Amino acid sequence: MARIIDKDEKRCDIALSSIKLFCDKGIQQTSIDEIAKSAGVAKGTIYLYFKNKEEIIFTIWDLIVQQHDILFNQRINPNMSAKEKILEYYDFTQCLGDYDQEQILILFQQFISSLLIDKTNIYSEYFDNFFKLDYDFISTCLQEGVDKGEFFIDDIDTLSHTIIMLLKGSIVKSKASNMSFNDSQLMLTKYISYLLEHCTKEK
Template sequence: MPIVVNKEEKRRSIALASKSLLLEHGIKNITISKIAECAGVGKGTIYEYFSNKEDIVFEIISVFISEHEKRLYELIDEDISTKEKIKRSLSLLYSDPYYEKQLSIYREFLAISLTSNVDEMIEFSRACREKFLTILAQIIDDAVIKGEIKTEAKDLVGMLHTYSIGMVVESKVDCIDAKMHIDQFVEAFFTLIQKKDIR
């Protein structure tokens, strides 16, 4: 009886086996051969599950995004202030060496997607944006319901996300201390949105 392979599971297992390779070498410096070797499969097997290198990179970045999403949803459930949740959600990528490597890959991905005009990359970026907007909106909505912040704060969720993307670029270009900058930003942000009777 032939062995039935779940295509999505196999794609994911190749991506999981290859993520350290991507973190170490970056998008431009990995090859199908290196990915196949790292995943312990032949090059032909790679092409059974992926159409090209970019397709593999999407899958690996999807793994990173799933990990990041999981951490953010865990953050939502923590018994900490809304201000602290926003600070942590914005500074998570700057919190340890593993995330900083992911951040480097994300910067490279952004640079390629902004200059290549590949529809799949643009659509992938949009889908990622929607995931993170949903999480930020949940944090803000919960705080509005609890009466901690003004209802108008809901209109600023997109701006919070835009700030976070800007910080990805600025922290590299200007070598600024992202965590300190995020702390200052969130303090100023909460000065505007926090209800005055809440401390």
């Protein structure tokens, strides 16, 4: 009797099996043939689950984000301050589960690099939605902090966008300086903490 294949599981397996390949070769330089070989399937099988390479990449990131959100929600509690929640949200040392942290850093760097040279808007549209979720979370936390008297902010929108720009900039900086995951995390935490400390004080 033939084994019934779970299509969602197979799709995830193919996507996750290509992480190392993307990290080692880069997104632009990785072919569907190589992805198929890495996943141990025929090239035609790839197209049964994905329309193109971009769908594979975005599936990987969707899975990572889902894992991050699950672990993050397990770690926060109602007694935490808004600042603590934001720093916890961006503490990826605790929010990646079984993923290899160094690989995820490289992968994020690859995603940002692809975004910068994207002429199709495929990456831009995906990451606009991706960072929209970050914006919604940050702005909600900042408003919560204002309502509770923790923060004194005259422009939540600008501060929310600034924190997101900090994340993007730290990814570029970590790539340019060949920083490890831990050093990159420390840098990100340091600058977000500084921003929240000095941009939210009562005048």
